[in-house]
Amino acid sequence: MKGVAVLGSTGSIGTQTLSVLRGLAPEYGVVALAAGQNVALLAQQVAEFKPKLIYAEAAGARQQLTGALSSTGAWATPDEMAAHPDVDLVIVGTSGKAGLAPTLAALRAGKDVALANKEVLVMAGELVMAEARRSGAAVRPVDSEHSAIWQCVWGEEPGALQRIILTASGGAFRDRPLEELRQVTPAEALRHPTWNMGAKITVDCATLMNKGMETIEARWLFDVPLERVDVVLHRESIVHSMVEMRDGSVKAQLGLPDMRLPIRCAITYPERLPFDELPRLDLAAIGTLTFDRVDLERFPCLGLAMAAGRAGGTHPAAMAAADEVAVGHFLAGRIGFMDIAPVVEQAIAAHRAVAAPDLEAVLAIDAWARRYTDELVAQRV
Amino acid sequence: MKGVAVLGSTGSIGTQTLSVLRGLAPEYGVVALAAGQNVALLAQQVAEFKPKLIYAEAAGARQQLTGALSSTGAWATPDEMAAHPDVDLVIVGTSGKAGLAPTLAALRAGKDVALANKEVLVMAGELVMAEARRSGAAVRPVDSEHSAIWQCVWGEEPGALQRIILTASGGAFRDRPLEELRQVTPAEALRHPTWNMGAKITVDCATLMNKGMETIEARWLFDVPLERVDVVLHRESIVHSMVEMRDGSVKAQLGLPDMRLPIRCAITYPERLPFDELPRLDLAAIGTLTFDRVDLERFPCLGLAMAAGRAGGTHPAAMAAADEVAVGHFLAGRIGFMDIAPVVEQAIAAHRAVAAPDLEAVLAIDAWARRYTDELVAQRV
Numbered sequence: 001m002k003g004v005a006v007l008g009s010t011g012s013i014g015t016q017t018l019s020v021l022r023g024l025a026p027e028y029g030v031v032a033l034a035a036g037q038n039v040a041l042l043a044q045q046v047a048e049f050k051p052k053l054i055y056a057e058a059a060g061a062r063q064q065l066t067g068a069l070s071s072t073g074a075w076a077t078p079d080e081m082a083a084h085p086d087v088d089l090v091i092v093g094t095s096g097k098a099g100l101a102p103t104l105a106a107l108r109a110g111k112d113v114a115l116a117n118k119e120v121l122v123m124a125g126e127l128v129m130a131e132a133r134r135s136g137a138a139v140r141p142v143d144s145e146h147s148a149i150w151q152c153v154w155g156e157e158p159g160a161l162q163r164i165i166l167t168a169s170g171g172a173f174r175d176r177p178l179e180e181l182r183q184v185t186p187a188e189a190l191r192h193p194t195w196n197m198g199a200k201i202t203v204d205c206a207t208l209m210n211k212g213m214e215t216i217e218a219r220w221l222f223d224v225p226l227e228r229v230d231v232v233l234h235r236e237s238i239v240h241s242m243v244e245m246r247d248g249s250v251k252a253q254l255g256l257p258d259m260r261l262p263i264r265c266a267i268t269y270p271e272r273l274p275f276d277e278l279p280r281l282d283l284a285a286i287g288t289l290t291f292d293r294v295d296l297e298r299f300p301c302l303g304l305a306m307a308a309g310r311a312g313g314t315h316p317a318a319m320a321a322a323d324e325v326a327v328g329h330f331l332a333g334r335i336g337f338m339d340i341a342p343v344v345e346q347a348i349a350a351h352r353a354v355a356a357p358d359l360e361a362v363l364a365i366d367a368w369a370r371r372y373t374d375e376l377v378a379q380r381v
Numbered sequence: 382m383k384g385v386a387v388l389g390s391t392g393s394i395g396t397q398t399l400s401v402l403r404g405l406a407p408e409y410g411v412v413a414l415a416a417g418q419n420v421a422l423l424a425q426q427v428a429e430f431k432p433k434l435i436y437a438e439a440a441g442a443r444q445q446l447t448g449a450l451s452s453t454g455a456w457a458t459p460d461e462m463a464a465h466p467d468v469d470l471v472i473v474g475t476s477g478k479a480g481l482a483p484t485l486a487a488l489r490a491g492k493d494v495a496l497a498n499k500e501v502l503v504m505a506g507e508l509v510m511a512e513a514r515r516s517g518a519a520v521r522p523v524d525s526e527h528s529a530i531w532q533c534v535w536g537e538e539p540g541a542l543q544r545i546i547l548t549a550s551g552g553a554f555r556d557r558p559l560e561e562l563r564q565v566t567p568a569e570a571l572r573h574p575t576w577n578m579g580a581k582i583t584v585d586c587a588t589l590m591n592k593g594m595e596t597i598e599a600r601w602l603f604d605v606p607l608e609r610v611d612v613v614l615h616r617e618s619i620v621h622s623m624v625e626m627r628d629g630s631v632k633a634q635l636g637l638p639d640m641r642l643p644i645r646c647a648i649t650y651p652e653r654l655p656f657d658e659l660p661r662l663d664l665a666a667i668g669t670l671t672f673d674r675v676d677l678e679r680f681p682c683l684g685l686a687m688a689a690g691r692a693g694g695t696h697p698a699a700m701a702a703a704d705e706v707a708v709g710h711f712l713a714g715r716i717g718f719m720d721i722a723p724v725v726e727q728a729i730a731a732h733r734a735v736a737a738p739d740l741e742a743v744l745a746i747d748a749w750a751r752r753y754t755d756e757l758v759a760q761r762v
Binding site for chain 1: 532533534535536537538541546613614620623625626627628629630631632633634635636642645646651652653654655656659660661662664665667668669670671672673674
């Protein structure tokens with residue numbers, strides 16, 4: 001049995017991961033479950049999967065879970081889980097910077113990581129990939145886009161990948177005239193055309209900041225400079241992404257939007273196990289796939305993210321923190337949709353850049369950028 | 382240096398192969414050239430590439446090539462070329478059954494074969510693949526469709542391939558109403574919407590017999606039963622074909638129509654060498670890709686071919702021979718476009734089927750089916 005630790009087990013990726021692991025038993029087993037605030041759901045998951053190690057961030061969680069702890073498992077922090085001898089693979093499904101330390105702990109201990117958390121590589125891609133190289137552990141993508149790229153380069157020689165073409169649905173406002181974007185409401189921003197996800201990431205899809213972060217992730221996962229990462233608008237979200245090889249051959253991975261496939265790939269690689277429950281793609285029924293250029297004027301966050309990625313160092317970390325805070329203020333109605341980009345831009349510009357930051361420096365910039373962005377918004381309001 | 386024998390060097394695939402090999406020198410060298418009737422072009426190719434071994438089918442060719450033979454090479458039959466110690470890879474670019482014996486000779490001698498000839502696998506797929514298994518030599522596809530499938534399964538486990546989805550442009554008559562197809566002329570049939578090829582194959586594209594033969598080829602190349610080979614209409618010829626893996630993941634290979642890419646892949650595998658001259662695919666510029674079901678009433682040859690493939694044995698060989706003769710009669714104006722399918726069907730039905738034919742039996746059926754089809758057409762006219 002391969003032992004899996006699921007960090008963020010009560011979130012969207014976590015619950016889907018557990019549903020995948022249900023189908024993969026007994027070859028794959030849940031060794032550790034870590035959650036944030038949803039202790040009630042965690043207790044149910046513990047009762048079902050009986051993990052050896054349990055954690056929840058919520059205050060008083062340890063007391064609430066006493067029953068489960070006494071019968072099946074022990075309390076352990078995500079960092080401890082990540083390095084535990086019974087764990088072979090760590091699924092990082094926590095959002096935000098909470099995934100960073102466990103990812104580094106897992107890689108340091110030589111455990112493969114399945115990464116569903118964008119911020120880890122955006123904030124500290126250089127650090128994380130250096131740790132993976134040192135220990136020989138792998139960072140496997142769980143995002144649909146990066147899983148697509150990954151599947152397309154299986155069996156290809158290192159160095160043969162010339163260009164990455166990330167597809168973008170275009171988010172909730174892909175068809176809104178630019179002049180209307182100042183007035184859109186949080187409720188409108190939360191209507192994603194093809195994927196059903198959390199609030200923050202859905203707004204990031206509408207600004208294309210999410211796609212910008214994905215370009216940075218792709219840069220680190222596949223060791224390709226950002227100059228060779230393109231974004232193409234693809235409304236149908238059927239082609240999950242593409243690669244261009246150095247002989248000009250283009251490969252794409254396609255499917256109906258369903259996160260269970262990238263989750264399974266990340267767990268069972270290099271095997272592909274039968275997955276009959278997955279609805280099959282029928283292109284003749286879909287009929288038409290469209291592709292278009294992205295309008296950077298309408299989506300300034302994409303250019304911003306790619307510029308931060310090219311600048312490197314702490315720029316992407318400052319950007320990610322500022323974006324999270326700015327999106328929060330947008331969702332609370334304190335700033336407009338088109339204020340997100342200039343607020344983030346100002347935070348990046350004002351931050352004290354460090355060229356090759358360690359984890360501490362990254363977290364310091366993160367904390368600074370959050371405070372700074374709060375103040376910036378307070379001044380604007 | 383890897384030694385390459387190019388059979389059919391003066392044809393469409395042959396000349397494109399030589400242009401590819403020009404760019405791959407000195408790592409790949411032309412060791413042998415074999416042509417059919419175009420001795421003048423062969424003489425030029427011999428002067429440029431100075432192969433060790435030379436052949437042309439044309440009467441008197443050996444005398445015409447005396448000068449070249451005395452200075453650079455020796456006369457050798459395609460079968461001798463295929464098994465020559467200096468040859469590492471045999472490109473079978475001859476059309477029709479002429480490719481069959483050299484393919485078998487190459488595989489028997491343990492040489493990899495790059496196969497651009499459809500008839501070889503349609504007529505004798507079982508024999509050819511058995512020979513490859515025995516010697517451990519590979520059969521690499523040169524067709525754009527099969528190269529696409531091949532590229533998509535690099536790095537995938539054997540057995541993980543669940544379904545092959547061949548794309549079809551639909552040929553010259555994809556938009557003609559069914560009732561007009563009886564009246565179409567050979568000149569109209571020769572207007573292929575996306576690829577520029579020889580006359581016989583272009584008519585086979587218009588009837589979809591070509592696609593039917595490709596389903597049989599795919600069946601042998603990738604060891605997938607015909608029940609798991611689908612055809613989807615894709616007008617733009619950008620997606621060259623697709624695979625569905627057993628977890629439901631779909632992979633596709635895309636590019637502008639250019640045979641040099643599959644030729645290069647077949648020569649340099651498992652390497653992908655830089656190919657800057659290949660025009661790059663820009664999907665945003667193309668905008669739309671369409672997919673549709675194939676209308677089997679309009680294209681009876683597709684159903685005919687798949688049925689012959691499922692029946693196995695000598696059925697596909699009888700079909701291929703009857704089709705070649707029937708298409709010749711259509712091009713000569715002796716039968717109509719919609720007569721091709723019933724003529725071929727009648728020949729298949731009338732042939733004396735052999736379940737596991739050897740080469741001799743295959744060639745006997747081929748000869749019989751040609752005579753029979755000629756007689757059939759003579760009776761009809």
